[in-house]
């Protein structure tokens with residue numbers, strides 16, 4: 001399957017020789033492959049995994065075999081070499097059903113693989129990327145702390161410069177893949193006086209002495225994904241594991257989060273689209289007052305709003321991905337896409353529960369899980385309030401986001 005996607009994609013990506021039709025065919029093939037994986041392998045068992053907080057280990061392995069765990073990573077490091085648009089197409093399909101799997105894939109690809117490939121040196125790229133891109137090793141991104149969430153420059157974790165290594169001490173909170181990760185990107189303060197310019201991003205192997213993890217968090221949604229604290233106690237990290245130049249760590253976090261927000265926007269889009277698809281199907285089956293419920297205007301209008309909002313969110317998410325693929329500025333577009341898509345995910349999933357009535361309130365019909373999963377898309381990788389701050393700063397700076405620039 002991985003080879004087929006790769007072949008089709010390469011064909012479509014051959015620049016001048018590739019017709020638009022081939023590119024569309026490749027996108028359809030990718031969406032179909034992601035949909036088949038989701039419906040055949042992720043959907044069975046998703047209710048039980050959610051209830052029991054069981055990590056989707058086997059499912060992540062399959063995602064690795066499909067090439068999804070290194071979807072944007074260069075094939076020379078064992079990745080699939082696709083673009084951001086392909087990444088969001090795959091994430092949307094997976095997120096229609098299993099948002100634990102999609103957040104594992106998103107944080108791993110956007111915040112670890114992408115940043116390591118862009119800012120790591122050749123030695124650590126060759127050592128870690130092939131394991132990460134195959135899904136054999138999962139990556140975790142450690143920025144948040146008990147006292148540093150939205151205010152991400154207030155890092156209390158320290159990376160003391162000891163000559164040829166850094167000595168890392170501190171605690172990170174809410175880390176996706178916390179207990180399952182084989183490697184973490186850790187953001188830590190080296191030079192306090194230099195403020196955010198004294199922060200470093202370090203790749204730390206989870207097997208290093210002094211690394212430990214807390215309990216798996218018992219969450220409202222994305223329950224089978226692994227979220228925990230990660231603790232660092234006198235952890236020695238070689239200088240060669242620094243990503244980017246000295247003091248680049250905060251920018252590493254911001255730059256990877258710009259791409260990460262496109263991933264979470266795609267997840268939110270998937271939740272919205274999945275909720276809509278379930279509500280639409282149910283509205284054909286369920287009859288009241290002698291006709292299918294979608295023949296009643298009260299339900300038909302809900303479906304109309306859901307369809308319109310999903311479409312609008314999809315355009316914004318695709319556009320942010322496209323800007324990134326074109327090498328254009330995408331931070332504001334990513335913030336807009338995440339903010340909008342996460343609000344649509346919340347609204348659409350609540351309406352899907354409403355369309356299902358009492359059936360929507362029980363686990364068997366899947367929509368209550370999507371509603372619980374939707375909430376986190378308004379919180380992680382920058383809350384909705386932080387996205388508004390990012391957009392407001394760009395707008396008031398006169399850096400107006402125009403459709404074509």
Ligand code: CAA
Nearest residue numbers: 107143144149150152153176251254255331380381382386
């Ligand atoms: N790209 C590159 N550089 C950027 C940047 C960007 N998008 N945004 C800011 N910077 C740079 C600025 O230019 C500035 O650098 P200079 O001083 O050298 O010019 C520096 O970073 C500091 O910027 P600000 O003054 O704007 O910093 P701030 O303190 O006002 O914070 C913020 C900005 C946008 C609020 C930022 O702190 C932020 O994004 N907070 C939210 C953090 C977040 O998203 N956390 C999510 C946790 S990870 C997670 O959830 C993953 C998971 O597991 C699922």
